[in-house]
């Protein structure tokens with residue numbers, strides 16, 4: 265009897281601690297919602313940050329925010345959003361129907377770049393030691409320029425090259441992508457790495473990383489392309505340094521899953537976001 269009582273006590277204890285939001289070294293809780301509604305199925309309404317994602321670490325934009333949350337050591341719960349188009353309950357959270365989104369108390373924040381700056385501000389306001397956004401105005405502007413370059417220049421060249429089926433155009437598209445990548449190689453030459461802003465990992469690194477990670481895997485598979493070391497030696501070392509971080513390992517898809525996910529896009533000639541409206 266005593267044994268059963270203490271067993272029940274430990275089970276109860278385990279359930280209660282599972283309710284506590286994830287901290288830096290804890291696994292975040294995950295609620296998967298298909299057609300259901302967040303309001304009905306939310307596990308812990310008091311969790312400080314709800315993080316809305318696609319299942320399976322597939323989305324590079326979600327990965328950015330996942331890395332930021334982990335690097336900053338902020339507690340969060342994950343809600344997986346399935347379905348295309350997004351269900352109505354999610355459109356009430358993010359009218360753009362895109363992930364990532366964050367819900368902090370009653371406020372919803374979306375767009376990965378805005379989510380990540382918000383998380384840096386939040387961590388700052390809580391006087392945590394971790395920071396991914398330096399306070400120096402010049403460095404901050406440089407980070408934002410790099411991030412803008414990633415979204416508005418580089419990622420488009422990457423996907424256009426990957427999706428191209430006309431082999432005569434491959435050379436030109438590869439050169440356009442390498443031209444766009446040069447900004448990162450030049451930045452690393454200036455700051456001397458290992459990260460884009462120098463010694464510290466910042467939101468410039470986590471903004472680019474998911475795209476470089478996918479580039480290396482998918483372009484090798486479909487175009488037999490590898491980053492030329494003579495041109496991109498620093499960028500390759502940067503990638504290795506990023507891939508070595510726990511936050512990146514935790515938020516990454518396997519190589520096999522990356523190919524599987526991209527196969528759908530490449531084979532269906534899908535004009536997804538990176539090419540046009542993201």
Ligand SMILES: N[C@@H](CCC(=O)N[C@@H](CS)C(=O)NCC(=O)O)C(=O)O
Nearest residue numbers: 323324325362363364375376537542
């Ligand atoms: N600019 C957005 C892009 C986010 C985005 O396109 N996410 C994709 C998943 S990888 C998405 O939610 N797509 C759903 C849709 O377009 O319906 C950001 O940076 O957060």
